[in-house]
Amino acid sequence: MTDVKKVVLAYSGGLDTSVILKWLEDTYGCEVVTFTADLGQGEEVEPARAKAQAMGVKEIYIDDLREEFVRDFVFPMFRANTVYEGEYLLGTSIARPLIAKRLIEIANETGADAISHGATGKGNDQVRFELGAYALKPGVKVIAPWREWDLLSREKLMDYAAKHDIPIERHGKKKSPYSMDANLLHISYEGGVLEDTWAEHEEDMWRWTKSPETAPDVATYIELSYRNGDIVAIDGQDMSPATVLAYLNKVGGENGIGRTDIVENRFVGMKSRGCYETPGGTIMLKGHRAIESITLDREVAHLKDSLMPKYAELIYNGFWWSPERAMLQEMINASQLNVNGVVRLKLYKGNVIVVGRKSDDSLFDANIATFEDDAGAYDQADAAGFIKLNALRLRIAANKGRTLI
Numbered sequence: 001m002t003d004v005k006k007v008v009l010a011y012s013g014g015l016d017t018s019v020i021l022k023w024l025e026d027t028y029g030c031e032v033v034t035f036t037a038d039l040g041q042g043e044e045v046e047p048a049r050a051k052a053q054a055m056g057v058k059e060i061y062i063d064d065l066r067e068e069f070v071r072d073f074v075f076p077m078f079r080a081n082t083v084y085e086g087e088y089l090l091g092t093s094i095a096r097p098l099i100a101k102r103l104i105e106i107a108n109e110t111g112a113d114a115i116s117h118g119a120t121g122k123g124n125d126q127v128r129f130e131l132g133a134y135a136l137k138p139g140v141k142v143i144a145p146w147r148e149w150d151l152l153s154r155e156k157l158m159d160y161a162a163k164h165d166i167p168i169e170r171h172g173k174k175k176s177p178y179s180m181d182a183n184l185l186h187i188s189y190e191g192g193v194l195e196d197t198w199a200e201h202e203e204d205m206w207r208w209t210k211s212p213e214t215a216p217d218v219a220t221y222i223e224l225s226y227r228n229g230d231i232v233a234i235d236g237q238d239m240s241p242a243t244v245l246a247y248l249n250k251v252g253g254e255n256g257i258g259r260t261d262i263v264e265n266r267f268v269g270m271k272s273r274g275c276y277e278t279p280g281g282t283i284m285l286k287g288h289r290a291i292e293s294i295t296l297d298r299e300v301a302h303l304k305d306s307l308m309p310k311y312a313e314l315i316y317n318g319f320w321w322s323p324e325r326a327m328l329q330e331m332i333n334a335s336q337l338n339v340n341g342v343v344r345l346k347l348y349k350g351n352v353i354v355v356g357r358k359s360d361d362s363l364f365d366a367n368i369a370t371f372e373d374d375a376g377a378y379d380q381a382d383a384a385g386f387i388k389l390n391a392l393r394l395r396i397a398a399n400k401g402r403t404l405i
Contacts, residue, residue, distance in 0.1 A: 006031045006112040007143060008103050010129070013048035015168055017120045021147050024116060024165050028143070029187050035103060039095055040066045040184030040368050041241065052067035054167055061106055065098060066184055070241035073098055074185055077315060078284050079339075080304065080332045084312040087262045088274075089281040091186025096125060100132025100282055107140060114141035119149045124267050128318035130235075135321035178205065183244050185396040186258075186278040194273050201261055201275050208253045208277045212350030215256035219348040221355070222251060224287045227337030228345070231284065245280045252279025255347040267317040286352040287343045294362040295339045304335055318351040 007024055011017045011034035024032050034057050036048040045062055052060045052113035073094050084090055103115045115133055121144070130142050151157050161168050177192030184293030187207055193199045203211060225233035231244045239247065252258050266272050292301060307328060314325045341359025345352055367377045396404075 004028045004030045004114045004141060004143070006033060006110060007114040007116050008033045008107045008110065009114045009116045010099060010103060010118065011036050011048060011052065012118075013051040015154070015157055015161065018051065018055070018149065018168065019160050020118055021057070022162070022166055023054070023145055023149060023151075024143065026164075027148075028114075029375055030158055031059075032057060032116075033061070033106060033112055035061040035063070035106050037099055037102060038062070038064045038066060039069050039098070041182040041188075042245065043182075050318045051167060061102075063102060065102065066242040069095065069098055070184060070245050074245065074281075075230045075241055076329060076333070078281070078288055079336050080311050080328075081285060081289055082307050082308060082312045082315065083285070084316045085264055086263070087260055088264055088276065089186065089285065089314075090262075090312065090315050091183065091276060091278055091281065092125070092181050092188055093128065093316045093318075094185065094320075095183045096128035096318065097132045099135060100129050100321070103129075104133055104136040104140065108136065116143040116145065119146065122268065122317065123271070124316070125182060127267055128320075130320050131318040135258050152158070155393045179280055182207075184242060184249070185281050188275050188277075189275040190272065194275060197243050197263060197273055200384075205275065206259065206277060208249060209279055210256045211256060212256035215254065215349045219346045220251060220255055222283075222345050222347065224283075224345065225290075225341075226288070226291045229288065229292075229333075229339040231287070234268055240308060245284075248280030248283045250279075251347065252283050252352075253277070256350040257347060257352055258282040259350070283345065283347070283352050286354060288339075290343045290345075290354040290357045291359065292339055292342050294339060294357050294364045295359050296335065297363065300335050304332065307331070313359055375380065 003375065007030050009017065009021060009024065009032050011021065021032050021034065024030060031308050034048070036045050036053040038045045049062055077090065077094055082090060084093070106112070107115055108134050117126070117129045119129060125146075126144055130144070133142055151160055158168070160166070170400065178189040178194070179191045181188045189201075189205055194201060199402040223235050224231050227234070231239075231240070233239060234244060234247055258277050258281065260276045260278070261273075262276070263271055263273045296304070311325070311328050311332070314320070314322060314328070319325055340361050341357065343354065344356035346355045365377075367374055
């Protein structure tokens, strides 16, 4: 394994990646560069620097990627109203292509010939990281320790850490029974009691959101301003993409918004139950559909909706850096040129309720849509011919006896 001279490791500083760091050095005899990303997970990332230094790492990258994450990944995804299997807002999935991109950039900067990650051989993340890496640097070597080593339990990892004097923090707190992932878009929970699909999730599991039962009894109103399909201001105050999402997470969480409990189909073939908190994303999805409802042409809106499941599947399966995703993105972005205006939302006990929308680019014409006298703006007699033409094939079939009952 001496062909690997230097490897860039996606490094959190926790037990798994600390063991991986030492294992890479011992197994491959290589130099390790660590990369730690701040994606808004709500935990300090700087301690990873001290841990890496204590283990002798010379090249350490700690990157604040929050604005890039929301601007270049989350916002483009929400322009498509993206939902996987009708419920999942892809909080974990959409973070992986950015991490893969940065791993490759660092590999190029440092002259590394390999990258490594801590994703297991059962999950989707290994696929997402590696498809992205190969798309951006075809000749890169990818090292996935969980597919190679025999340290397949927490006890074995702890023993390895003790044997090699790897510093592991012990807070004296009970370890969470869940496998968790967090970034500015969401926090996810898997494992523990959730592996029983009949068992109700535990209330004390949730970190970001109040339960709808304990949320305020008075509704919160917010106004989202859109430009080209993206939120640029809240309640009239201009905000950067990351600031928008952070604010919506806060106000949404306070109002019990964004909890989901789903069983999803993983790309690797198994079904998996997960719980997700996505307060800001839930608000964004509702608001975006509302502004599109008055600014998009009917056929454009319907075509977008028909393409969305494929677009969502591409992101979920790790094909962000594929030509087909790029092609779909160009179409989606083109549809957003006139998606401008303001949406007014009412947040109340887990609900996001649209109460108003307005736009200088609105296609809604009150003179035509009115139930009152439209002063000749719409000739209702025209509907008779429209209906008869659309009924023609049905009438011909019925005359041939081809009825459905």
